[in-house]
Amino acid sequence: MESEIRILLVDHQSLVRSGIQRLLEDDPQFNVVGEASTGEEAVELARRVKPDVVLMDVQIPGIGGMEATRRIAHACPDTGVVVVTVDVSDPFPAQLLEAGASGYLTKHCDVGEITDAIRAVARGERYISADIAREMALSMLPGKEQSPFDRLSQREMQVMLMVTQGQSVHVISDLLCLSPKTVSTYRYRLYDKLGVDNDVELTHLAIRHGIVTCTAPT
Amino acid sequence: MALSRPFTRAEDNPVHVLLVDSRRLVRQSIQRLLSDSDYLAVTGEAASCDEAIRLARTCQPHVIILNLPGASVDVLDGARKLGRQFPDIRVLVLAEEADIIIQERLLQAGVAGCISSSCSLEELISAIDTILAGERYLSDALAQKLAERRLPGESDSPFDSLTHREMQILLLVVEGKNTRSIARALCLTQKTINGYRHRLLEKLGVETEVALTHLAIREGLIRIPQIG
Numbered sequence: 001m002e003s004e005i006r007i008l009l010v011d012h013q014s015l016v017r018s019g020i021q022r023l024l025e026d027d028p029q030f031n032v033v034g035e036a037s038t039g040e041e042a043v044e045l046a047r048r049v050k051p052d053v054v055l056m057d058v059q060i061p062g063i064g065g066m067e068a069t070r071r072i073a074h075a076c077p078d079t080g081v082v083v084v085t086v087d088v089s090d091p092f093p094a095q096l097l098e099a100g101a102s103g104y105l106t107k108h109c110d111v112g113e114i115t116d117a118i119r120a121v122a123r124g125e126r127y128i129s130a131d132i133a134r135e136m137a138l139s140m141l142p143g144k145e146q147s148p149f150d151r152l153s154q155r156e157m158q159v160m161l162m163v164t165q166g167q168s169v170h171v172i173s174d175l176l177c178l179s180p181k182t183v184s185t186y187r188y189r190l191y192d193k194l195g196v197d198n199d200v201e202l203t204h205l206a207i208r209h210g211i212v213t214c215t216a217p218t
Numbered sequence: 219m220a221l222s223r224p225f226t227r228a229e230d231n232p233v234h235v236l237l238v239d240s241r242r243l244v245r246q247s248i249q250r251l252l253s254d255s256d257y258l259a260v261t262g263e264a265a266s267c268d269e270a271i272r273l274a275r276t277c278q279p280h281v282i283i284l285n286l287p288g289a290s291v292d293v294l295d296g297a298r299k300l301g302r303q304f305p306d307i308r309v310l311v312l313a314e315e316a317d318i319i320i321q322e323r324l325l326q327a328g329v330a331g332c333i334s335s336s337c338s339l340e341e342l343i344s345a346i347d348t349i350l351a352g353e354r355y356l357s358d359a360l361a362q363k364l365a366e367r368r369l370p371g372e373s374d375s376p377f378d379s380l381t382h383r384e385m386q387i388l389l390l391v392v393e394g395k396n397t398r399s400i401a402r403a404l405c406l407t408q409k410t411i412n413g414y415r416h417r418l419l420e421k422l423g424v425e426t427e428v429a430l431t432h433l434a435i436r437e438g439l440i441r442i443p444q445i446g
């Protein structure tokens with residue numbers, strides 16, 4: 001019999017954790033040794049139970065899946081992290097792999113792909129699903145870019161910050177002593193460089209990257 | 219508001235569930251979890267509300283579980299359509315506890331219950347029991363938040379005054395959709411959509427749609443998770 005693989009499950013939804021546990025444990029090779037619903041819990045448990053593989057949902061409360069992956073990769077070098085995300089491009093795969101993830105899948109995959117990924121990562125290999133690999137290949141850009149906002153000039157950055165804080169073109173043009181037409185030219189160039197189509201999409205991107213903050217009430 | 223016709227379950231006959239979730243892995247997991255229970259049986263799976271509407275005719279579930287993350291037009295309109303076309307099927311929505319505004323709208327639209335998306339299997343079963351008995355199910359946290367909003371001195375959400383149509387357009391605008399795709403999604407002309415967009419800004423007292431997006435986040439209507 002193949003050697004047992006000890007797994008830590010991290011997902012915000014308890015129903016999903018319990019279901020994945022049953023799906024995995026239908027195969028005797030897999031043993032779920034812990035469950036966590038937040039990033040902090042995941043790091044704490046990983047340190048304690050030293051699993052072979054962590055199956056990590058990216059969108060979890062607290063420090064989030066990316067930061068939890070980074071901390072687990074640092075604290076438990078023998079543990080492999082398989083990240084599961086909803087969207088192919090969000091967060092950017094390259095950033096997650098850089099954070100120390102060994103496997104990367106989307107929630108649109110089926111359980112067969114999850115078990116393949118867990119086995120590969122337990123053997124010390126990397127596993128990236130085909131749709132994500134395609135996205136990564138497409139987004140490869142020259143240089144070692146930390147954030148798409150690095151592509152912006154200083155002037156573009158200024159305009160971007162004002163737009164994403166909700167200022168109108170007229171206010172921006174007054175503040176920067178530029179004509180409204182020039183401000184709009186900067187805006188369209190920004191859209192182009194960042195791959196967005198309008199101000200609201202730009203705002204989503206800026207918030208996701210922590211460039212602009214906007215917080216909900218607690 | 220009580221729901222029509224309480225449901226009585228025949229002995230040895232499980233409750234038929236139609237599960238709606240866009241993510242295959244999540245559908246498979248929840249189905250596997252429920253397969254251990256004698257009480258519930260997943261008899262259909264759909265990736266969207268539109269697919270659920272098509273499936274519900276043939277698989278005739280007792281309960282439809284909607285597990286579509288976030289506040290979106292898909293959830294709001296999907297739940298309304300399901301409620302209109304299948305008045306005898308109970309719809310239970312798994313929602314983030316913080317998404318109060320959308321849950322209130324869903325209950326107004328006729329869903330039988332809203333339960334926290336992080337609930338346990340026991341809580342899910344108890345919610346299904348409640349709605350099959352013909353009652354509404356609200357999670358404790360939601361009930362408390364909704365009650366608090368009705369207390370004097372509590373300020374209303376600025377979105378309370380919006381009509382359903384305005385809410386649909388608001389959700390699409392703050393998602394970053396352009397006029398053309400909103401018009402297509404709602405089967406309206408672009409001119410009508412532009413009229414609504416303009417009116418939304420006016421009604422909510424903001425200058426730009428970015429400011430509108432900030433307002434939607436601050437009021438807890440939508441969330442944009444930060445990465446890294």
